[in-house]
Amino acid sequence: MxxxxxxxxxxxxxxxxxxxxxxxxxxxxxxxxxxxxxxxxxxxxxxxxxxxxxxxxxxxxxxxxxxxxxxxxxxxxxxxxxxxxxxxxxxxxxxxxxxxxxxxxxxHPHVFGDESRDKSADQQTVDWETIKASERAAKARGGALDDVALGLPALMRAVKLQKRAARVGFDWPDLAPVLDKVAEETREVVEARDKLSHEALVEEFGDLLFVMANVARHLGVDPEAALRGANDKFLRRFRGIEARLDAKGKRPEDSDLAEMDALWDAVKAEEKAAKNT
The missing domain is CATH 1.10.287.1080 (MazG-like)
Incomplete structure (x- = not known):
């Protein structure tokens, strides 16, 4: 029933x-x-x-x-x-x-079909991407970048766009020219700050972030995860500054940059010492 x-x-x-x-x-x-x-x-x-x-x-x-x-x-x-x-x-x-x-x-033809499971994880990744490419072709997607989702976080989308372009050969061969591009884009940000409009500055800064995403891709680093880690580290160390100021009966607004910078270095040194013990 x-x-x-x-x-x-x-x-x-x-x-x-x-x-x-x-x-x-x-x-x-x-x-x-x-x-x-x-x-x-x-x-x-x-x-x-x-x-x-x-x-x-x-x-x-x-x-x-x-x-x-x-x-x-x-x-x-x-x-x-x-x-x-x-x-x-x-x-x-x-x-x-x-x-x-x-x-x-x-x-997963190696699990649910007739293909052998005797292959590395890297080879399975290559096979996965090959199958996905054939699926995109069957959907009559026009360009190599057409179905990279618009709603992804910007850094994640940048990496996906770059990976997709790399599959068709549009990529630097190694990290060195990517780092050269970082230096170039950094100079252009400084020039835009001094000489160009705010809109131009936003564009140049976007170019710099895009190249940094490419650095992450060449290093095999997830930029979203790396930035989350950096955020957590900043939060942890700033709370350390606040705790040390509180021990003196002070708040950050009662302090100055020189004092807080010295406290930051102290928190950083303490963290490094703890890692080495």
Missing amino acids: SQTSDEIVHDPEGGLPRLLEIMRRLRDPETGCPWDIEQDFATIAPYTIEEAYEVADAIEREAWGELKGELGDLLFQSVFHAQMAEERGLFSFHDVANGMADKMVTR
Whole structure:
């Protein structure tokens, strides 16, 4: 005997069917939640991005107790988008799941097909990209960069654009000319600051960031992760400054740059000493 809607909603072991029914009920035009009913793809997209970052943050902090909840929040975003799509007659959540399953089977012939698993992770990556390229060709994509998503964080998108261009031969052969380009773009930023408009300065600074993303790519570094690490380090060290000032009965606004810079160096030295012990 199948469950009623209320039984599914209140079933603590209902799993995915329960979540899908809750989402359907939230969007019901007569009995649902007014906020959820008013949303569309564009208004929900920022929340989807935010939840993805919160998953990454929990992993970065190794906050495993939080990860389950963050993954649930991210899953709910997929359920929300799929419900809105189903209401428009576009596709359902089951179509999303089946489409992903088909993609994974197709892209892993060494697991689900006849190909040998006797290959390195690097070779599997090459094979993955080859399959993706054939999929893009089947979709009649016009250019090599056409399907790099617009909504990606800018640094991540820069790396993806550069990787895609590199596949068709548009790339420096090694790191040295990329570093030369960094120096060139830095000079152009300084020149723009002194001689050009603010709009020109923004453009030159964007060029510098784009080249720095290329440096990261050639070094095999994820620039988003590197910048998050730098942010965390800055936060940690500045809090160290605040703690040392507080011990003197002072706040940062009661201090000056020279004092805070000396405290920064002290915090930095303490961190380095702790790493070497």
